[in-house]
Amino acid sequence: MKERCLPLNFRKDDLKGIHKDRMKIGARLADVDPMQTDCSVRFDGVGGLSDHISALKEMVVFPLLYPEVFERFKIQPPRGCLFYGPPGTGKTLVARALANECSQGDRRIAFFMRKGADCLSKWAGESERQLRLLFDQAYQMRPSIIFFDEIDGLAPVRSCEQDEIHSSIVSTLLALMDGLDSRGEIVVIGATNRLDSIDPALRRPGRFDREFLFSLPNKEARKDIFKIHTRDWTPKPLDMFLEELAEKCVGYCGADIKCLCAEAALCALRRRYPQIYKSSEKLQLDIASIKITAKDFVMAMQKTVPASRRAVASPGRALSPISKPLLENTLARILQALQRVFPHAELALKKGQQQGITIVAASLNFCQSKNFRFVQSTNAYYQPTSCRPRFLLVGEPGYGQASHLAPAVIHALEKFPVYTLDLSVLFVSITSSEETCAQLMREAQRTASSIIYIPHIHLWWEAAGATLRATFTTLLQNIPAFAPVLLLATSDVCHADLPEEIKELFINDDEVFKIQLPNEEERRTFFEDLIVNQTAKPPASKTKTAWQTLEVLPVAPPPKPPQLTEEEIRQLEQQEEDILRELRIFLRDVTRRLAGDRRFRAFTKPVDPEEVPDYDAVIKQPMDLSAVLSKIDLHQYLTAGDFLKDIDLICSNALQYNPDKDPGDRLIRHRACALRDTAYAIVREEMDEDFEQRCEEIQESRKKRGCSSSKYAPPYYRVMPKDVKKETQKEQSVFKYRSKEEEILVQ
Structure with a gap:
C-alpha cells in the first residue's frame, strides 16, 4: 500500500x-x-x-x-x-x-x-x-x-x-x-x-x-513522429516515403500516427499470412518475411479516422488526384495572390522560415556602452506586417471555391490554426451563436498567426441575425490592425452583388480572387489521365486463387520460458521470500491459536511410544502441532493448502486410532474434527484469496525452476543431522498439558 x-x-x-x-x-x-x-x-x-x-x-x-x-x-x-x-x-x-x-x-x-x-x-x-x-x-x-x-x-x-x-x-x-x-x-x-x-x-x-x-503537428513534425515510430523497423522506410506519407496525413495527431503505424504492421501481417485468421492455434511464422509496404499504409489510412475528424471534420484537405489536373494551377495563383495580402503565408510555405527568427534575434541589441537601447529590425521580410489581412474566393456555383480550393489553401497553410465560423458551428451548439462567435475569434487572436474561415459567407450573412452580425463586425474591428489573423471566406455570388457590409470587409482588389473555368490545356490533362491512365487499365482481379494456394504452416512449438539473469533470479527469490515470510508469520499465529485452545491440547505434541506402544504400528505417518510448527520453521509450507493438509492428517490419524467405542475415544474424535474445522475457518476468514493464489504461483514457479524447499531453509536446519533435528524438534515443543484430568482422560 x-x-x-x-x-x-x-x-x-x-x-x-x-x-x-x-x-x-x-x-x-x-x-x-x-x-x-x-x-x-x-x-x-x-x-x-x-x-x-x-x-x-x-x-x-x-x-x-x-x-x-x-x-x-x-x-x-x-x-x-x-x-x-x-x-x-x-x-x-x-x-x-x-x-x-x-x-x-x-x-x-x-x-x-x-x-x-x-x-x-x-x-x-x-x-x-x-x-x-x-x-x-x-x-x-x-x-x-x-x-x-x-x-x-x-x-x-x-x-x-x-x-x-x-x-x-x-x-x-x-x-x-x-x-x-x-x-x-x-x-x-x-x-x-x-x-x-x-x-x-x-x-x-x-x-x-x-x-x-499543443496544436496538430505540421508536415515536418509528422515526419519526425513517423521516424520515431519506425526507427526499429527492418528495413526502415525511406526518407522520401516518410515525407510523402507526412504530407498525406494532414490532421493526424501523434496518437493517430502511432495507431497508423501499428495498423500498417497488422495489414502487412494480414497480407503475408492470412492463414492465421483461420487457425485457433499458434502457427510457425517467418517474421523476417513480413515487409511493410506503401500499400499497407494506404489500407491503414482507410481504416484509421483521425481524432480531429471524429468530432468535427477538419476544413483543410489536399486536392484529390482526380481534380488536381483541373485546379492545381488555380491553386498556385491563389497562393501567390494570398502571399501579397498575408505575407505570413510566404513563411509558412517555405521550409527555411526558422532562419528569419534567428536573424531577428541577432538584430536585437540590449546594451551599448552604458545606455540600454532596444533596436528592432525593420526588415519586413523577417517581420512581415499586413493591415487587416482578408481574402475572398469568388466564383460561380460549382467552380470548387468552397469544396476544393479553400480546403486546399488551408491544407497548404496547415502551420496556422484554423477556426471555422460556418452555420453548423454557430447554430448547432449548447451556447448562443454570439457567444460561440466571440469565443472562436478571441481564440484566433490569442493564437495568432491564425485563420478565420467562413465558407459561403453570403449564406452565412443571410442566416445570421442582426445581433450576430454586429457581434462579428465589432470583434473583427477590435482585432489589432497589424495582427496576423487572416479572414478567409468563399462566396458563390459575385463581389458586386454581395451585401454592403460584406463588400466593406473586402475593399481592395487584391483581397478578392475571382475563380475562372479551367482552360483547354487543363481539361486535356484531366481527360488524358482519366481515360489513358485509369480507364484503359483493366480492373484488379478479384479471384481467390491466392487464397487457394496458401502454404500450410506448421503449428509453432510452445514458447520456451525466458531465461532470467542471475540478478533477476536473485530479485525474484527475494520477492518470493518476502511473500512466504508473511505466510509463515500467519501460519505460526494460526498454530499458536490452535495450540492455546484447551480443546486441542491432545494434538500439541507427539504421542509417547511408551504410553501407546502400538501407535506406530497403526499410524504410518504421525503428525501433531509441534511437527507443524517445525515444518513452518523449515520453510516446508509454500501455501496455506499444504498447512491444511497436515491439519487434515492430524484429524484422520485421530479418527483412525480412536474408534467410536468408548466416551474417551468419542471425545478425541470430536476434538480432532473441531481442530480441522477451526483451522479451515481461520484460514478462509483471515487469508486473502489473492495472497493464496500468489503463494500457489510461487510454488509452481519453483517447481519449474527445479528448486527444492531445503534450498530456502534456514542454514541451521540445513547442516544438522537427522537425529539431531528430531531431538531439537522435541525440545522445541512448548505445548504442555495444563489439565491433569484431561491428560488422564486422553490416556
Whole structure:
C-alpha cells in the first residue's frame, strides 16, 4: 500500500534513510491510486515538440544544473505551466518524458501524476485535504513535479451555476500554488483539452506562468513522429516515403500516427499470412518475411479516422488526384495572390522560415556602452506586417471555391490554426451563436498567426441575425490592425452583388480572387489521365486463387520460458521470500491459536511410544502441532493448502486410532474434527484469496525452476543431522498439558 503513495519514478530503495518520514505523509494518501508511467519514454521519443521541450528544460532542468545563472540575475524560474490542445497531441507524453529525463543518474526529481478526478471525494472537505497532503508530500520530496492531467475536472470555472464544492477546491488549489515560493523547488504542470473550462484565476504568472499550445503537428513534425515510430523497423522506410506519407496525413495527431503505424504492421501481417485468421492455434511464422509496404499504409489510412475528424471534420484537405489536373494551377495563383495580402503565408510555405527568427534575434541589441537601447529590425521580410489581412474566393456555383480550393489553401497553410465560423458551428451548439462567435475569434487572436474561415459567407450573412452580425463586425474591428489573423471566406455570388457590409470587409482588389473555368490545356490533362491512365487499365482481379494456394504452416512449438539473469533470479527469490515470510508469520499465529485452545491440547505434541506402544504400528505417518510448527520453521509450507493438509492428517490419524467405542475415544474424535474445522475457518476468514493464489504461483514457479524447499531453509536446519533435528524438534515443543484430568482422560 505504501508503494502506491510513492512518486511514479521512485522506488522504495530510492528513499534511503528518510522513508519513514516521507511515508508518514504519504500513508494518508492511500486512497489516491496514481497512474503508471512508461520509464522508457525520453525526449528523443517525442517528435515535433522541440520548442516545448526547450522551454521545459528552462523551467525544470536548468535551475538544477545552472543555479549560478539564476542567482546572478536574481530571477526565479517559472513554477507552473499549462499544456492545452486537442487530444492526442502529446501533452501527457511530454510530461512523462520530462519525469524520466529529470531522474537520470544521481539527479532525482520526484514526479507525482494525478488525474483531475483523482483528488475528488464525495466527503465534504476531503478533496481539499487530498490536495494539501499532495503538496506536502511533494515538499518533503523536493525537488518535485506535480502533474495534473485533465485539470479542467479539478479546477473548473467558478460561477453562480457551479456548486460550492468545486469553488472550494479551486480556492484551495489557488492558495497552494500561491505558496509555492516558500515551498521550494516544486513545479506544477496542468494539461487539458478544454482551456475555456479552467478557472481564469489559475492563468496568471505566479501560478501557471507559461501556457504551451499543443496544436496538430505540421508536415515536418509528422515526419519526425513517423521516424520515431519506425526507427526499429527492418528495413526502415525511406526518407522520401516518410515525407510523402507526412504530407498525406494532414490532421493526424501523434496518437493517430502511432495507431497508423501499428495498423500498417497488422495489414502487412494480414497480407503475408492470412492463414492465421483461420487457425485457433499458434502457427510457425517467418517474421523476417513480413515487409511493410506503401500499400499497407494506404489500407491503414482507410481504416484509421483521425481524432480531429471524429468530432468535427477538419476544413483543410489536399486536392484529390482526380481534380488536381483541373485546379492545381488555380491553386498556385491563389497562393501567390494570398502571399501579397498575408505575407505570413510566404513563411509558412517555405521550409527555411526558422532562419528569419534567428536573424531577428541577432538584430536585437540590449546594451551599448552604458545606455540600454532596444533596436528592432525593420526588415519586413523577417517581420512581415499586413493591415487587416482578408481574402475572398469568388466564383460561380460549382467552380470548387468552397469544396476544393479553400480546403486546399488551408491544407497548404496547415502551420496556422484554423477556426471555422460556418452555420453548423454557430447554430448547432449548447451556447448562443454570439457567444460561440466571440469565443472562436478571441481564440484566433490569442493564437495568432491564425485563420478565420467562413465558407459561403453570403449564406452565412443571410442566416445570421442582426445581433450576430454586429457581434462579428465589432470583434473583427477590435482585432489589432497589424495582427496576423487572416479572414478567409468563399462566396458563390459575385463581389458586386454581395451585401454592403460584406463588400466593406473586402475593399481592395487584391483581397478578392475571382475563380475562372479551367482552360483547354487543363481539361486535356484531366481527360488524358482519366481515360489513358485509369480507364484503359483493366480492373484488379478479384479471384481467390491466392487464397487457394496458401502454404500450410506448421503449428509453432510452445514458447520456451525466458531465461532470467542471475540478478533477476536473485530479485525474484527475494520477492518470493518476502511473500512466504508473511505466510509463515500467519501460519505460526494460526498454530499458536490452535495450540492455546484447551480443546486441542491432545494434538500439541507427539504421542509417547511408551504410553501407546502400538501407535506406530497403526499410524504410518504421525503428525501433531509441534511437527507443524517445525515444518513452518523449515520453510516446508509454500501455501496455506499444504498447512491444511497436515491439519487434515492430524484429524484422520485421530479418527483412525480412536474408534467410536468408548466416551474417551468419542471425545478425541470430536476434538480432532473441531481442530480441522477451526483451522479451515481461520484460514478462509483471515487469508486473502489473492495472497493464496500468489503463494500457489510461487510454488509452481519453483517447481519449474527445479528448486527444492531445503534450498530456502534456514542454514541451521540445513547442516544438522537427522537425529539431531528430531531431538531439537522435541525440545522445541512448548505445548504442555495444563489439565491433569484431561491428560488422564486422553490416556
